[in-house]
Structures are given as structure tokens and as C-alpha cells.
Amino acid sequence: MALKPVIIYCSPAGTTRHVADVFEDSLKRSGFDVFVLDLGTRQNHDPVLSKIKEADQDLCLFIGSPVYVSHALPPVMNFISNLPELNGASAVPFVTWGGASSGIALYEMGKALKEKGFDLAGAAKVIAVHCMMWRSDNPLGQGRPNSEDDNMIQNLVSQICEKTDLKQGIDLSVLAYQTKAAHAEMEKVSLEKAKGHMPKREIDENLCTQCNICSDVCPADAISFSPYPEFGSQCISCFNCVKQCPEQAIIADLSQLEGRIRQRSEQFKEQPLSCIYI
Ligand SMILES: Cc1cc2nc3c(=O)[nH]c(=O)nc-3n(C[C@H](O)[C@H](O)[C@H](O)COP(=O)(O)O)c2cc1C
Ligand code: SF4
Ligand code: SF4
Numbered sequence: 456m457a458l459k460p461v462i463i464y465c466s467p468a469g470t471t472r473h474v475a476d477v478f479e480d481s482l483k484r485s486g487f488d489v490f491v492l493d494l495g496t497r498q499n500h501d502p503v504l505s506k507i508k509e510a511d512q513d514l515c516l517f518i519g520s521p522v523y524v525s526h527a528l529p530p531v532m533n534f535i536s537n538l539p540e541l542n543g544a545s546a547v548p549f550v551t552w553g554g555a556s557s558g559i560a561l562y563e564m565g566k567a568l569k570e571k572g573f574d575l576a577g578a579a580k581v582i583a584v585h586c587m588m589w590r591s592d593n594p595l596g597q598g599r600p601n602s603e604d605d606n607m608i609q610n611l612v613s614q615i616c617e618k619t620d621l622k623q624g625i626d627l628s629v630l631a632y633q634t635k636a637a638h639a640e641m642e643k644v645s646l647e648k649a650k651g652h653m654p655k656r657e658i659d660e661n662l663c664t665q666c667n668i669c670s671d672v673c674p675a676d677a678i679s680f681s682p683y684p685e686f687g688s689q690c691i692s693c694f695n696c697v698k699q700c701p702e703q704a705i706i707a708d709l710s711q712l713e714g715r716i717r718q719r720s721e722q723f724k725e726q727p728l729s730c731i732y733i
Contacts, residue, residue, distance in 0.1 A: 458616070459510035460487050461503060464519035465494040465530050467674045467693035468586035470551045470600065471519045474579075477605045478517050478549075481612035494530045495674030507538070514544035515576060515615070518564065521551050521586070524649045525558025525641040528691060530675070535567040542572035545624060547615065549578060549608075553585025554595030555716050556723040559641045561732075562630040569627055576615050576624040578732040579608060589698060591713055595720055596727060604729045611731040625732050637723060646691065653692045654707045658683045662704035669696035669705065 460482050466472035472493065482489050492503040507514055518535065520527035527550065548564035550557060557580045565575050581600050588594030618624075633641065663683050670678040677690040684696070684705070697705045 457513045458487060458515050459506075459513045460489050460515045460517060461506055461510065462489060462491045462517040462519075463494060463503065463531075463534060464492075465528050465674060466519070466521065466551075467495060467691065467695050468521070470581075470583040470586070471521050471549075473600060474549060474551060474581050474604075474608060475517070475519050477608045478519075478547075478612060481609045482616075485612065485616045487616075494534060497676065500534075507541070510544070511541070512543040514541060516544065516546040516568070516573065517549065518546060518568070519549045519551070520560060520564065521583075522553070522556070522558050522560045523691065524644050524646045525556060525560065526645060527560040527564050529646065530691075532563070532567060535564065535571065538571050540572050543622070544573050545576040545622070546573040547577045547579070547611075548575070548630075549581065551581045551583040551600070552596075553583055553587070553716070554727045555585065555719040556633075556637075556641070556725050559631075559633060559638055562627070562633075562638075565627050565630045574622045574624050575627065575630075576618070576733075577611055578625060578630055579611055579730065581608070581729045582727050585716060587694065587709070587712055587716060590709055595716065599727075600729065607729050607731050611733060614733045629732050633723075650690075650692055654709050654712060656686065656697060656705050656707045659704045659706055662702045663700075664702055664704075666701065669700050672696065672699045 462475050464471050464475045479489050490506045520531035546568040550560045561578055581604050583596050583599050585595040669684055672695045675689045675691045677687040678684050697707050
């Protein structure tokens with residue numbers, strides 16, 4: 456099969472990158488050249504956009520995002536909406552989620568891809584440790600993704616590679632797996648609205664050495680220095696800066712957050728499992 460795979464993802468805490476790596480290894484083992492772009496770095500998008508246009512109908516775009524507040528991340532959705540029309544190309548959206556709810560991220564990615572002319576060759580949701588619960592002793596999704604989750608992704612790639620016609624993929628309705636009521640509730644929430652209720656971050660100027668590490672690990676390029684770190688509006692609330700500051704100079708009280716996350720998990724009762732759609 457003439458298949459030109461391109462993998463694009465955003466992964467503030469590294470789990471979606473792990474899944475992207477499993478896709479990449481599996482595709483390479485099946486003999487394909489793979490082009491990869493991490494949207495969370497300052498990597499230039501032009502070479503990958505040229506690859507995408509060049510591949511035309513042979514393109515198979517594997518595109519991944521973590522679930523944030525029931526949706527895919529803005530940089531991923533923006534990337535899809537900036538793509539040219541690609542009638543007849545195929546795509547495989549995938550998400551990682553932290554055991555609260557996988558939301559409507561896969562559905563919205565699939566819908567946006569279809570609007571660009573893609574057929575959906577498959578899709579996957581992968582359960583992962585909840586990246587906001589790193590201070591917890593028993594975070595939701597602890598130990599995931601594990602080797603069984605990786606096998607599931609390898610299996611998805613094998614099944615895609617075995618297909619003679621990627622157009623015979625999945626229907627978008629397969630990705631609308633939430634109940635109607637939950638779907639409607641999730642349409643109303645967003646990262647932008649949730650940002651107003653996120654724990655505040657404050658810089659302890661006595662501890663900060665202005666080392667720049669927080670800015671280097673920020674996937675949204677949202678930190679500027681004046682002379683201490685300041686957070687810009689493009690911040691996606693991943694808390695990488697808080698986690699990775701070597702001086703613990705970014706103070707944030709996450710004690711209320713854990714309860715809120717567990718409450719959402721109770722509310723939606725989504726089985727904490729990975730799933731492939733093919
Ligand atoms: C701001 C924010 C919002 C999140 N919202 C959800 C959510 O709605 N449902 C869920 O199950 N996990 C949620 N998570 C957890 C992530 O989806 C999960 O940890 C994911 O695997 C992180 O991917 P990454 O390691 O590639 O960054 C959220 C995490 C953050 C930081
Ligand atoms: S990583 Fe910490 S110490 Fe370094 S500049 Fe950022 S806040 Fe300051
Ligand atoms: S400023 Fe911090 S919380 Fe915001 S996107 Fe950057 S690393 Fe994530």
C-alpha cells in the first residue's frame with residue numbers, strides 16, 4: 456500500500472509523546488518512512504506542511520492530543536484548522552486522558568479532520584496517569600499507559616497497514632461515544648473557561664534564579680521574563696513550569712484540584728481503559 460505516514464502531536468507531560476513513539480516504531484517496523492512533528496516545541500512547521508501536501512492522497516496523518524477539560528488541546532485543533540483541504544487523505548486521531556473523562560476530544564478532532572476532507576482510518580484513546588495529580592499518592596490512571604496499551608496501538612497500526620483501502624475506515628459517529636447529556640455538558644466547558652478556576656501561580660523571587668528552565672519546558676511558549684517569569688495568555692495550564700522548576704520557585708496550591716478531578720471521574724463513570732476504533 457502507498458502510505459505516507461506523518462505523526463503530529465502535542466504532549467506537555469510526555470504521555471502523548473510516548474503513544475506517538477509507539478505509532479512511529481510500529482510504522483517503521485512495517486517498513487514505512489515516518490515524518491514527526493511535536494507541536495509543543497519551537498520546531499518550524501513548514502517542512503511537515505510540505506510533506507503533507509506532497510503526500511496528497513497517500514497521506515495518513517496520525518494526530519495526537521491529551522484531553523484537557525474534555526477537549527483536545529488548542530494547538531492541535533488550530534493545526535488541523537490551518538491544514539489545506541486534503542480530499543481523499545486519511546487520518547488517525549488519538550488522545551491520552553487521565554481517568555476523569557476522555558470527553559469529546561476524539562469526536563471533535565475526527566469532525567475537524569473530516570471537514571478538511573480526510574477519511575478516518577482509525578482512532579484511539581489511551582488511558583494515562585493524570586498529569587495534574589503528580590503530587591498525589593494514588594493518581595487516576597496510575598501506571599498507564601502500560602505494555603498492554605502499547606500492544607493495542609501496535610495492533611491498530613497492523614490493522615491499518617493490512618487494509619487495502621484506507622477509505623473504508625470508521626464513521627465519525629463511532630467517536631460520539633459519550634451519552635447525549637454528557638456530550639452537551641462537555642460542549643459547554645473549555646480550557647479557556649477553566650483557566651479562571653485553575654490554581655494561581657506565584658513566583659518566589661527569593662528562590663528563582665532566572666535559570667530559564669520553566670520557559671524551556673513550556674509547550675506554549677507562554678513565559679517571558681521581566682526580570683522574573685510572567686505567564687502569558689497562551690498558557691494552557693499544563694503546570695510543567697511548576698513541576699520542573701529546580702528551585703520550587705513557582706508556588707501553586709493544587710490541594711483543591713485533586714478532589715475536583717475525582718468528582719468528574721465519579722460523575723462520568725467512564726471505564727478507565729484504552730480503546731482502539733478500526
Ligand atoms: C489542564 C488539564 C486539564 C485536563 N483535563 C482532563 C480531562 O478533562 N479528562 C481527563 O481524563 N484528563 C484530563 N487531564 C489529564 C491529561 O489528559 C492526561 O494526563 C494526559 O495523558 C496528559 O498528556 P501528556 O502527558 O501528553 O501531556 C487534564 C490535564 C490538564 C493539565
Ligand atoms: S525554572 Fe524556576 S528558578 Fe528557573 S527561571 Fe523558572 S521559576 Fe525561576
Ligand atoms: S506557562 Fe507553565 S502552565 Fe502555562 S503552558 Fe507554560 S509550562 Fe504550562
